[in-house]
Amino acid sequence: MNALSPIKDTKKARVGFYSIGLQAYWPQFPGLQERLTEYGQFIEQKMSAFGEIYNYGIVDSEAAGRKAGEWFNERNVDIIFCHSATYSTSSNVLPVHQICKKPVIILNMQPTNRMNYEQTTTGEWLAHCGACPVPEISNAFQRAGIVFRVINGLLGLSYTPAISLTNEITADRKEAKRAWKSIEEWIRAAGVVRTLQHSRFGFLGNTYSGMLDMYSDFTMIQAQMGIHVEVLEMCDVHDLLKSVTPDEVEAKLAEVGAMFEISDQASSDPIAKKPTDEQLQWSAKIAVAQEKMVRKFDLDALTYYYHGAPGSEYEQLQAGFILGHSLLTARGIPCSGEGDLKTALAMKICDILGTGGSFSEIVVVDYEDETILLGHDGPFHTAISEGKPILRGMGLYHGKQGTGISVEAKVKRGPITTLNVTQTFEGKLKLIISEGESTDGPIMRIGNTQTPVRFNKHPDDYMEMWFAEAPTHHCAISIGHNASLFQKVGELLNCAHVTL
Structure with a gap:
């Protein structure tokens, strides 16, 4: 859209983001925590084209969930994205949103379109099983009266991490494009809310x-x-x-x-x-x-x-x-x-x-x-x-x-x-x-x-x-x-x- 220079700038959404995991996995599967952190950094970087991103990191315990909720409140975020990076108990996730009551979107975005079934290890599988805890989290949210949405699809990487045993290049897949279109729309929509809250008509x-x-x-x-x-x-x-x-x-x-x-x-x-x-x-x-x-x-x-x-x-x-x-x-x-x-x-x-x-x-x-x-x-x-x-x-x-x-x-x-x-x-x-x-x-x-x-x-x-x-x-x-x-x-x- 071609327009004259705006008299006032619109406000970008302040976006809270975190990934989930389970503390018990880190000593059992070396490299898994770092791998999931890398996925989170990829999402953060891509989201930053649409809003101001505040990445807490990985929530892997109930105590971390409470701390994350306070952290998001301090940063006055407009919306929170929870990246379901691997299995996590719902008790880790629920406190985040009981403390910070902003709208929440769960990201169920798998890194690969197909596992390498013959060579996959348990550690490799855990890096791709983000869908596993989503029903549990959804149930906990519903029973706690927390409104949520889920975006399903592929992560959309343009490279394969060195630790991976399968092809993770999915940027051109329709499942990745559809998921990222939805993410972009949610962030832009949150920017509308923030801008209106600061508007004078x-x-x-x-x-x-x-x-x-x-x-x-x-x-x-x-x-x-x-x-x-x-x-x-x-x-x-x-x-x-x-x-x-x-x-x-x-x-x-x-x-x-x-x-x-x-x-x-x-x-x-x-x-x-x-x-x-x-x-x-x-x-x-x-x-x-x-x-x-x-x-x-x-x-x-x-x-x-x-x-x-x-x-x-x-x-x-x-x-x-x-x-x-x-x-x-x-x-x-x-x-x-x-x-x-x-x-x-x-x-x-x-x-x-x-x-x-x-x-x-x-x-x-x-x-x-x-x-x-x-x-x-x-x-x-x-x-x-x-x-x-x-x-x-x-x-x-x-x-x-x-x-x-x-x-x-x-x-x-x-x-x-x-x-x-x-x-x-x-x-x-x-x-x-x-x-x-x-x-x-x-x-x-x-x-x-x-x-x-x-x-x-x-x-x-x-x-x-x-x-x-x-x-x-x-x-x-x-x-x-x-x-x-x-x-x-x-x-x-x-x-x-x-x-x-």
Whole structure:
């Protein structure tokens, strides 16, 4: 995904890791402990591409398990991976997770795809019998009320240790690739949780009046996601606008020129025309103020809406919002319109994972192509655009007040995943996930974002399933098929989730 340099960096997950063994084995089988330590170091090194890894080493006794649990607490880890390297009693493992109550993933990853049956010794077998204690550990966890997941597969080494009696080169095996994909997703998902727990979302203005699905309880958002909601006023933007210099406007216009195509007069809609110089200058000036606001209040995302009294100063101010909020979205500060805080959350999850996250709703169904057009009047995540987004000057914003610049664009062709964050009757947040394909189908030239998406069912059947989940009417579009990744985010957030 090509994007501008982010205004703020996302946080990497802090990952606890340890291997298990049995003290009685070490004097019986020389070299086994060192061999298992080497496997653990391989896993640690490979995991470090995705997060900050804290490797305790081998837990081989109940006392070591208690010490490891305290050690992980001291390092404030977000998730723990237990490498089932050989047999270990469950009494060694359970204390780790009774003391450090972070989510736990058991790694049952065998070093070889097949034993050398004729030459294998007991010591050799013990280096490959990681699956043996997993049922015992699973039973202990279940009886202790500890939620866990198990990843099965191959270790994925690209070499064979000198001590080994069999071939351990399994990096290209599907069982290794599948296991490591899951590990990567769990760590990236844990990074979403950590980032959200340290995030500040701005709420500028108000929610579009009457959109009942949009209204959210700020305390509920913080209680369930850890996000602080900073309530902002239009005068915050207005005051910052006074400090914008001509040089800053020119720099912003250069940024706009590099990222967008300025439309000509050719449009099917008389209200969507070539932007005037005055509209461009005004939107660029406001974009500078919007970025200043993000920096002043240390924001990680923003939702906004304000209609203003007809002809008022604030109406003119909000009329220039779409361009600047599209630029912010491309720089890791997702901006959702109409005061939709829950979709700002969906967009932020997508953005943390590096998959985009563009503000969308149902535009229209194309029954000939069997696609659903998803889009909005802005903002747009320019980093996932199919070609350069187009800027059009709008004679009016439908359903809203004011005139100004809007973005016309479509998400790049290929696999996409929509993420919708809704709220249940019980007041709990819920993720709705759908994988589909962005097609090369036509779109309307009316100054709105539109992406034709083909889901895995006929549009009518898909919409029946989707609407039955009681979604909000907005969603975020991400690039790639990310259902398994979003599902892991839902689990780690302790948030209900459904994949259509």
